[in-house]
């Protein structure tokens with residue numbers, strides 16, 4: 463894949479396609495009766511209100527954000543909504559994973575009711591994955607479902623969590639165990655908002671970008687290898703990476719909205735990642751989700767290699783790319799360690815993708831050739847992890 467041309471407006475959205483705002487790109491998500499568009503480009507936030515207002519003329523909007531993102535970006539959105547004649551209120555939640563809780567969900571639903579958000583009004587999630595997941599779930603259950611708009615402000619949220627309608631909260635039993643599928647009515651991915659992310663947070667989101675190449679697009683992985691520093695720097699390469707990722711995710715979601723088949727491919731690296739997050743107590747000082755995914759991607763390829771499925775050169779290439787970007791690729795890189803192979807396998811067994819004690823993995827026959835492997839023997843996983851840990 464060559465360097466992308468400057469972004470151009472393009473649309474083939476189902477229903478009534480809108481014009482791209484600014485010089486943005488539009489990626490359609492095609493779902494029977496619930497199709498929507500993802501608008502991607504720099505500085506879209508200031509022009510967002512026109513699209514939002516068109517969803518439900520005369521609606522009120524409640525913006526849900528966190529303290530950090532709200533201070534940086536909510537005023538621009540509010541000004542844009544005001545200009546478009548849309549009344550809005552702002553609800554702020556604390557930043558961080560702890561906001562994906564029953565307590566915060568209850569408080570948010572009450573706040574939305576107090577703001578008199580009705581079924582023809584709009585809830586806008588302005589933030590990263592936590593805000594998007596929590597707000598989407600509140601929107602799913604408030605008055606049995608109100609429409610919501612995703613304005614993701616982290617790379618991870620732009621390329622993954624804001625698209626596809628997975629919403630939910632965490633419980634003491636694990637992450638995302640209570641939730642609903644509730645598709646947004648619109649996603650606006652303003653890639654200039656990513657300029658304010660810390661390098662660590664940006665890179666963590668980049669692991670999910672690489673994932674799309676590894677799942678089914680070897681040309682995109684080649685392109686990422688050549689262009690990753692320009693994606694971080696911003697400009698057309700960043701927009702291209704977000705658009706390719708969203709297109710890949712939209713295609714999978716359109717085929718399998720409720721993860722009854724193919725959508726599980728998006729979990730490449732995630733069975734390992736969720737176990738590592740659990741074993742580090744979801745402590746973002748030690749490991750954030752995207753870093754766990756990076757290690758998970760490298761492990762998924764080395765595990766595939768150890769099972770004789772994938773060439774060692776491919777596994778090495780994946781790890782080398784993650785290393786070049788500054789992402790972890792080995793268990794030993796988790797600060798404070800992650801315990802024994804038994805502990806890691808036990809943590810995997812808690813994962814909601816485990817059915818009747820049998821592990822389902824996403825494995826690979828090569829870069830861009832991932833597949834769903836049900837019935838992977840826990841002993842094979844344990845032996846592989848033990849060998850990884852023994853490498854010191």
Ligand code: GLY
Pocket residue numbers: 622623625626628721725728729
């Ligand atoms: N993040 C994986 C999915 O949306 O299915």
